[in-house]
Amino acid sequence: MEKKCGCWAVLKRGVRGACKSSASKDFANAIPRTSLVYDAATETRYLNASNRELCPPNEAQLSSDNPDPPPSESKAPCQLLQFAFQELKAATGNFRPDSILGEGGFGYVFKGWIEENGTAPAKPGSGITVAVKSLKPDGLQGHREWVAEVHFLGQLHHPNLVKLIGYCIEDDQRLLVYEFMNRGSLENHLFRRTIPLPWSNRIKIALGAAKGLAFLHSGPEPVIYRDFKTSNILLDSEYTAKLSDFGLAKAGPQGDKTHVSTRVVGTYGYAAPEYVMTGHLTSKSDVYSFGVVLLEILTGRRSMDKKRPSGEQNLVSWARPYLADKRKLYQVVDPRLELNYSLKGVQKVSQLAYNCLSRDPKSRPTMDEVVKVLTPLQDLNDLAILSYHSRLSQQGRRRKKDGTPQLTYNQSKSIRESPLNTGKQRYRGWPVTSP
Numbered sequence: 001m002e003k004k005c006g007c008w009a010v011l012k013r014g015v016r017g018a019c020k021s022s023a024s025k026d027f028a029n030a031i032p033r034t035s036l037v038y039d040a041a042t043e044t045r046y047l048n049a050s051n052r053e054l055c056p057p058n059e060a061q062l063s064s065d066n067p068d069p070p071p072s073e074s075k076a077p078c079q080l081l082q083f084a085f086q087e088l089k090a091a092t093g094n095f096r097p098d099s100i101l102g103e104g105g106f107g108y109v110f111k112g113w114i115e116e117n118g119t120a121p122a123k124p125g126s127g128i129t130v131a132v133k134s135l136k137p138d139g140l141q142g143h144r145e146w147v148a149e150v151h152f153l154g155q156l157h158h159p160n161l162v163k164l165i166g167y168c169i170e171d172d173q174r175l176l177v178y179e180f181m182n183r184g185s186l187e188n189h190l191f192r193r194t195i196p197l198p199w200s201n202r203i204k205i206a207l208g209a210a211k212g213l214a215f216l217h218s219g220p221e222p223v224i225y226r227d228f229k230t231s232n233i234l235l236d237s238e239y240t241a242k243l244s245d246f247g248l249a250k251a252g253p254q255g256d257k258t259h260v261s262t263r264v265v266g267t268y269g270y271a272a273p274e275y276v277m278t279g280h281l282t283s284k285s286d287v288y289s290f291g292v293v294l295l296e297i298l299t300g301r302r303s304m305d306k307k308r309p310s311g312e313q314n315l316v317s318w319a320r321p322y323l324a325d326k327r328k329l330y331q332v333v334d335p336r337l338e339l340n341y342s343l344k345g346v347q348k349v350s351q352l353a354y355n356c357l358s359r360d361p362k363s364r365p366t367m368d369e370v371v372k373v374l375t376p377l378q379d380l381n382d383l384a385i386l387s388y389h390s391r392l393s394q395q396g397r398r399r400k401k402d403g404t405p406q407l408t409y410n411q412s413k414s415i416r417e418s419p420l421n422t423g424k425q426r427y428r429g430w431p432v433t434s435p
Helices: 008-018 040-047 057-062 085-091 140-153 186-191 199-218 273-278 283-299 315-323 343-356 367-379 384-402 409-422
Strands: 100-104 107-114 128-135 164-170 173-179 233-235 241-243
Touching: 085 107, 085 128, 085 164, 085 173, 128 140, 140 164, 140 173, 186 233, 186 283, 199 233, 199 241, 199 283, 199 343, 199 367, 273 283, 283 315, 283 343, 283 367, 315 343, 343 367, 343 384
Parallel strands: none
Antiparallel strands: 100 107, 107 128, 128 173, 164 173, 233 241
16 A cells, blocks of 8 residues: 655654754855955866865765755645655665666665555566665765755656655665666766767757756746756656756745855866855856756766866866857867767857856856757757768869869768868868867
8 A cells, every 4th residue: 555755754853853963163154255256267266176076075064054944744745655665675676786776975776666556566577667766874964965855856846857756764764766767867878888879869858958957947936956967867768858866956046035055065067166166056056057068968078077188177168269169169069979960059059058158147048048049959950961961062063064083982982081080180171070
């Protein structure tokens, strides 16, 4: 028989007890709150920072920036199922290593199976496939993020947000049960697979993720996601993007408030510089993070990559000069696409990323505006490779008309393939990306 909301009161009591911190000083207060002159120099210092978590675990625990309180009883997410620990243990085959889907600072994510109409475990391959996140029972910060996850995903429902099915809270055990996303994360598809993600799929994923953020920002009680990055964008079988991991989500400013002052958490390379330097959080902080992910989608490069030359390790600082120049922007397109991308699409995505990464937060678009820009890009079919071959044909016809000897098939093929193989040549002014 289904069990719903059985331990929400326990959850609430647990939060009250867990949030009592003996810290003598709020870590967030160490961040200067004065007005900041934000320019290229201060941004450069931020962009050159190492790729590490913004707020190390020990600093996070010193913060008195309590998570948003759980919903009242009238707002309790009663659609969530309450699982027993033994049920989830059986559903994942005793949390066996070969069922691990991923690992993060919170703990492990396991693949499991449950019955369709309840919480009982099912045999592998039957019932409903789920992802079970198990929290490490050794940190206050982890409990806060667990509560935030239940709080937000228990009430927020959208096609581009991962579905939270239920939770388990027994003694020191904290687990969450999600719908299973069988294509994994965008990070895996962009950076860990040899076959490049097609351009059409990249646009679909970017649009889906944008819709998810727009939904969070535009509700009657806006939510700032605060940890938007490729590893938190999960994909289903149709490459529909869904935002996951709401542990760092924060209720946005309401009324006449312009921002929320909070401790600085997130990941370098994605977090907006003004948020890192002031602790002032707004929806435009998420827009900046979206711009970084859009760059990763466009270039196939990570936001921070210490393996690259010194001037290319930070994606934003390296790519920004190219984005504003239509003659150069093709040089940053992922070379693995081999001209199989839309010319107009690349132009629009480059300009959009440039706007999202504006140094002035007020100049960045809203996520609703981002969605409007991305929506028509799904239907473009002006592939660069087609235009490239068209130019070759036109030049061939001109040579024939002028009496110039025509190229043989093998010679023509050599010309077509040479720029893609070397990444250093240009044919009749056509821009070819370099790896």
